[in-house]
Amino acid sequence: MSQKNKPNTKRWNDDHPTKIRIRVVGHEEYTVNVSLDMRVTQLRKMLELATGIPYNIQRLTYLDAAELVDNSTLEDNDVVPGGAIDLLVWPTWSNLVEKAIMGQIAEIMELGVCYDIPFSSPITDYMDNETKMAWIEKRAFVVLCIGVHQENVELCDNILPLVKNRNTRTPLGRTPLHIAASQGKSDMLKYLLDKGFKLHAKDKDDKKAIDLASLFGHPESERFLFMSAWEELREKIGSCQKKKETAKSMKKEETVSGNVSSFKGSHTNPEEKPETMVKKLSTRTSFKGSPTNPEEKPETMVKKLSTRTSKKSLKKKRQEDVHVDEMEEEILSIDEEIKPVKDVCPVIGSCQNSDSFRQYLLALKKQCRNFGYTASLIDDHLQWLDNVKYRSFHHNPVISENIG
Known part of the structure; x- marks a missing residue:
């Protein structure tokens, strides 16, 4: 993994930081700073920004592959400093997320992100046209979030026309602009603003992109958003x-x-x-x-x-x-x-x-x-x-x- 794609998580818990490892869908591994009294749901919210994978499709497991319960703390699950938590996704998303992380555009386009390219699964067979179109656009948005985190402009160029609503958000109210700001990706911020994403969009915690840039310690991105x-x-x-x-x-x-x-x-x-x-x-x-x-x-x-x-x-x-x-x-x-x-x-x-x-x-x-x-x-x-x-x-x- 390149230096520029390292996730920023230090400022989430500065009181008693503990390093743990996050293995993302078996392809990337990060070391992040957390506290052992952090709840699993808080970790998932943090990892949405740190990996680009939306909160609602994440599954966190530890040691015995049992899924961690949201209301439990890391200490409750016997997570120790240096321990490795696996970030997985639900089966219907696993292939798509894996290809998005690897940047395989041709394969991604055949995995239900484009209405013009036939795609069939046990889920889509029971959908009407309106429901299927919403489902397809949702999948395209997930790929866009991962592409923004990876700073893969070519992937974003191919996916953006499929995400017609620039106000589409994750369940936590975040746009790709929030993800780019939290990771200090100033070039990607400019790219997203040029493509029509809203500068003042707030997430469910009432935070704008500039707030996340400040929270995670990215003065260059913060100044760029301020001047914008x-x-x-x-x-x-x-x-x-x-x-x-x-x-x-x-x-x-x-x-x-x-x-x-x-x-x-x-x-x-x-x-x-x-x-x-x-x-x-x-x-x-x-x-x-x-x-x-x-x-x-x-x-x-x-x-x-x-x-x-x-x-x-x-x-x-x-x-x-x-x-x-x-x-x-x-x-x-x-x-x-x-x-x-x-x-x-x-x-x-x-x-x-x-x-x-x-x-x-x-x-x-x-x-x-x-x-x-x-x-x-x-x-x-x-x-x-x-x-x-x-x-x-x-x-x-x-x-x-x-x-x-």
Whole structure:
């Protein structure tokens, strides 16, 4: 196994670390740091990130090949320092997982990951088309998770078109982005973001990819995700400003058209002015007013018609303005959040090192105070920067050893 594929598990239990071995489907062997009071279910959650194999298809065995019970601890199962736990998968997954670890793309495509390639098993024979398609996509997603962990770009290129939903997750709520971040695979993080995976997706423990990069001690991946989040925010600012300009122009056009069309004249000539109508009605010798009031004067009748028309125009205008008002309300809510950022020159992309980025954050903090905003968020980022810088000098990046 290459050095770059070594799993990162050190920071899961730092209190009383104990080294044990994990043999993955008989092909890879890792040494990981755990504590003997760790429950089996916790170990399985950790190994989802450390191996790329989803939690729900794992089977952990020790010594006599009996499956370890989730609620038991490693000590309950007599696991000793240096002991070897076998990570197996359920029989329906074993061949697929094995081929995915080995990167055998041609064989993988014939194992029920593609609807266009015939595949039959005792399970699929009883499935309808909809259920079978969901089952096939689930298998493709498992291969993708393993491919991301192995940093096998060629395998990911072949599997990604088969995983149409970029929000597909493991039972623990994790996306391939979480797996890549936990193992410090920055190139794979960029690859996944370019392919449309969500940067801010959270797992069931409410952790984003950047949180896992920090938890496992990968400052480079953490900084890359942090900068990607800022770039995404900057794009959001540009989109917000365009929406706001569109909303303003729409409201301006509606106001102008409303003023012009508040009076629509007679039925024969919609553009006719009230004065002209009064003159015409006054010159008619047979004019006897409205049916309800034969003595009604032309001026009064025209005034009523004008008022009625303007009310209809106002009602229509209010209905048409609902969408514009909702759009502007949404823009304003976003605008309040990003106002301090908009007033600082866009130097996010030009920050090449931690010192220049610190200067940018300090400038941003000053702008926040000028606009009356609390700078707690900026303080958090500065603290994050200090932690990253500290870890880059003092944290040992070696998480586990390959002893296979």
